Amino acid sequence: MSKKTLTGANGAPIADNQNSRTAGPRGPVLIDDFNLIEKLAHFNRENIPERRVHAKGAGAHGTFVVTKDITQYTNANLFNTIGKKTPMLARFSTVGGERGSADTARDPRGFSLKFYTEEGNWDIVGNNTPVFFIRDAIKFPDFIHTQKRYPKSNLKDSGMMWDFFSLSPEALHQVTILFSDRGIPDGFRFMHGYGSHTYSLINKDGVRTWVKWHYRTQQGIKNLDPEKAGELAGSNPDYATEDLFNAIEKGDYPKWGVYIQVMTEEQAKNYKENPFDVTKVWSQKEFPLHEVGYFELNRNPENYFAEVEQAAFAPSNVVPGTGLSPDKMLQGRVFAYADAQRYRIGTNYQQLPINAPKCPYANYQRDGAMRLDQNGGGSPNYEPNSYENAPKQTNKPEPLFPVDLSGAAGQYDHRTDSDYxxxxxxxxxxxxxxxxxxxxxxxxxxxxxxxxxxxxxxxxxxxxxxxxxxxxxxxxxxxxxx
Known part of the structure; x- marks a missing residue:
């Protein structure tokens, strides 16, 4: 096996990687030692800003398989044939802790899925709970601040959290789930997942159906006793990360069944509760689960940073046949998640291999830091244009399907619905x-x-x-x- 030659980032070979250039054997170090400068400068920048939420997490590659026909609801290509397989990426996480925090904290678990479909990347960014603490994205920064550190002491402060919850009673449903026996999952393999929000599917005839996504673990539900979780936080803070990695490494591939609840637009208009309120669930007696398929996680990342830390999920990643809803929290996340990735990773974050679609893509985005492709080459960077080979719009309404709006523009008190x-x-x-x-x-x-x-x-x-x-x-x- 031939030896690889150590090079700089520019490809030039490096003769000595053990010693800095100095003026004589005792120094000082010379600033023209470009290998030293490059090495230290890159090291200084090896940590990208951590996610403001969901900073601590683990991920794996997998495959989604269709087992039931749902083409009556959607014409999305990934659902068009029973048995069809689509490559995917999953990331699980805690919410409030920093990157070095414990996997066993009492905290919701992020449950994010990226499907690399033939029509582009489709992301569902959810949790292991079917509801959330707040209804309106304008309260999201306030809520998350209560889960972080008190500005004066720089310590976690339960008083902030309970002060906020006492004044935001819409959180009580999620709080009850969080402090129940399911509040601390025993690793990531033994918990259900949910899209949590109401999403939509659109079929070939342009008929939209509102849906809730459910992912039911086939490993069974397992949770940690609070005392055991506390012990693990000290002895093995990476407990869930280790469990997922080792299971996949030895071929014990975790699986989740994929299901939807469906509600017609007419049912939504007449439903007794707001079907777009993420603090509430839909009754499974009225809206039973319909099987869609399953996904299996069967490949660990080769490099955690490249494939998990740089993985960027956003509910704005929709494909034809799928869509959003008037859910106020979801609509806020459509902006916030993609914008957070632009800040955290860079404006061209979607060109990184882990985020890039597997299908061909073409747009008029140009320039910006870390441009990884040909930057459009010699093609025009404006539209409309008269160039035959330049990308053109499809003129199809999907996935931003028309939504009926009503009422005057204004700020409406979401707490007029006081059924907390x-x-x-x-x-x-x-x-x-x-x-x-x-x-x-x-x-x-x-x-x-x-x-x-x-x-x-x-x-x-x-x-x-x-x-x-x-x-x-x-x-x-x-x-x-x-």
């Missing part, structure tokens, strides 16, 4: 005594040290969900509620 309690109440009633006790204990532990006025305010909400729920937490905190 019925869905978490239904979830609480489904729990057995042991699950209720664990939920109440977890919440009480999280509230230790929080100001009395905040506790009284938030406990009043839990009592409205269910008196047993609120009073149970109050009892553990030695608080007497009226």
């Amino acid at each position: 309690y019925s869905q978490p109440a239904a979830l609480f009633k489904l729990m057995n005594a042991e699950q209720k006790e664990l939920l109440i204990s977890n919440l009480a532990a999280s509230m230790q040290g929080v100001k009395q006025e905040i506790l009284e305010r938030v406990l009043a909400h839990f009592v409205k969900i269910d008196p047993e729920y609120g009073q149970g937490i109050a009892k553990k905190l030695n608080i007497k509620l009226n």
Whole structure:
């Protein structure tokens, strides 16, 4: 096997990679040592800014396989044939922690999927929970700030979180899930995933259907006891990352069944609840799951940075036959995610191999840092133009399919829908005594040290969900509620 020659980034061979150029054996170091300067300058820039949320995560490559015909709902190519396979990438993550934080934190898990379809890349950026804490993207920076560090102490502060939740009762459904026995998954393989938002599918006749995406683990549900999770946070903070990598490495490929709930536009108009409110679920009795297929994760990245850290997911990546919805949180994410990638990785982030589509692509984007392709070559950089071989629009309405709008432009109070309690109440009633006790204990532990006025305010909400729920937490905190 022939030896590879060490070169600089420009391809020129390097004769000595052990010693800096100095003025004599004792120095000083000379600034014209371009190998030293390049080496140190590159090292200084090896860390791109971490994700503001979902910074700690793991990913793997896989394959999505269609098992049922859903062409009545969509003409997207990846669904057009039973048995069809599409390459994909999955990334799992915690939400609030930094890159060095523990995999076993009590936190929702990001569940992001990228499908490399024949018509472009399609991303579903969801979580392991079917709902979220807030309804409107204008509150997202506020919510995330409560999950980060207190500006004065630079410490995590549960008082910020409970202050925000006590004043944002739409979060109670997600809070109940987060502090339940499913709040700390035992690794990434043993949890369900959800698109969480309402999305849409569009068929060949231009008929749109609203859908919710569900990914059901075929490994079974497994969760960690809080005490065990705390031990692992100290002994093996990369517990879930290690578990996923080792399982795939030894050929134990994890799988998830893919399902949708479907709702017609007419049903949505007349539904008792806002079907585009991400703090609420659709009843599976009224809107049962329909099987679509499954995906299997069967290949680990060769290089974590190139294939996971640089992986860029965004709900703005839609393809013909798929689409968005009026969900306020989703619409905010359509801008925010792609914009975060432009900041984090660079304006040409979609040209990186892990993000580039597998199908041919052509556009009028030009220039910018880290341009990886031919930058359009000698073709025009404006449109419309009269060049025969320049890219032209399709004139099809997909995937930005027309949406009926109504009402005057303005800022509408989303809290006019004050039903914060019925869905978490239904979830609480489904729990057995042991699950209720664990939920109440977890919440009480999280509230230790929080100001009395905040506790009284938030406990009043839990009592409205269910008196047993609120009073149970109050009892553990030695608080007497009226």
